[in-house]
Amino acid sequence: MKPLTSRPPFYWRLRPFIYRLEGSRCSVCGHFHPLNRVVCRRCGSRTLERERLNNAGRLVNYTVVHQAQEGFEKTTPYLVGWVEMDDGTNLVGQLTDCDPQDLKVGMTIEMVVRKLRVDGDSNLIVYGVKFRPLVQR
């Protein structure tokens, strides 16, 4: 299988989202875009504003992945969760710092930045958002 090749410009544009959950929200329809957009993909409006999502949400559902997509084969099995953030935005991402028996649908989840994978060709370490059960501080 061909190793996954990272495209730095793509990651560069995604950086605000994958490190801070920051993107653009349409002022007309309320749709959230993970990239800084000029035009809303849902309604075509040009009135979008930068917004950073809350770091917390609730776990809607989750699964254990045993057959990973390309680039994530070495990390199997891993957990993937569907998370509804506090503002209603739905995201799907890897769950970390927990085991399946620690998870309950509806539990509070928080965002953390973790290593996602290592690029096969360049050994570029790709970091990004993952989610974990809320840690009480």
Ligand SMILES: [Zn+2]
């Ligand atoms: Zn819109």
